[in-house]
Amino acid sequence: MKKDFENLKKIFEQANEQLLNLDIDLFESQVSEQTICGALAIRLHDILKDTQYSKYYVDIEYNRNRGGKFKKMSKSIQGPGEEIIRIKTDLIVHSRGECVERDNLLALEMKKSYRPKKEKDADRSRLKCLTKDSFNHEWSFDGTEPPEHVCRYAIGIYYEIDFDKNTISIEYYRKGKYHTKDKKLIKKGTD
Structure with a gap:
């Protein structure tokens, strides 16, 4: 998984x-x-098709957990106090249930810097x-059905765009924890 x-x-x-x-025109x-997630999805897809992850899909605002003969159900996570939360992640790389053993690879949430702190923290x-x-240290994977709640993404990415400062802050998550942070400069085109 680290690999x-x-x-x-x-x-x-x-x-x-x-x-x-x-x-860059999208940022300008x-x-x-x-729209930015859509453009990023295209870039990701074009790179993934020539890698070991070529059979995976890049989807935006995807909210289903299905594949093969599994029933169609909403993707969900277990939140605080055992609350079941339906999710619709901004961008994901996954097998759409075709690879039950390793369905979920990448989840990305994108926010503009002016959005409320509560939304960013969520x-x-x-x-x-x-x-x-x-x-809860339980894993229901038996090789034939996906787990009840979505988990096991290899990497989570929080992507925050600050148009005023022309920067993008990127946070990486792994195994349920914050991992590292990076910052990118948005280099605007010249007129």
């Missing part, structure tokens, strides 16, 4: 560099998070839950 974390971090960093170089126009908390190995 997946490192590999996926490198792939993400490469896709993000392409995004910042080739799609200060478009929506969804995204960070979600990434911690999504990257846990299990919930």
Whole structure:
């Protein structure tokens, strides 16, 4: 799993560099998070197709846990106080249930810096839950059905855009915990 974390971090960093170089107009126009996620998804897909993760999908705002003969159900995590929380992550790399043994690879939450702290903290908390190995140290994976709640993403990424400072703060999560932080400068084009 650590190898997946490192590999996926490198792939993400490469896709993000392409995004910042080739799609800089999106940042100059200060478009929506969804538009930037869409452009990043294209960059990720183009890189993933030539890697060991070529059979995985890059989806935006995906909220289903299905695949093969599994029933269609909402993706969820177990929140504080045993509360079940339905999730719709901004961007994910997963097998859509086709690879039950290793369905979830990357989860990304994107926010603009002016959003309320409560929303940002909720995204960070979600990434911690999504990257846990299990919930309450229980794992129901038996090779035929996915676990009840979504977990085991190899890497979680919190991506915060600050248009005023022309920066992107990136936080990485692994195994339910904050791992490292990076900062990128948005290099605006010249007129």
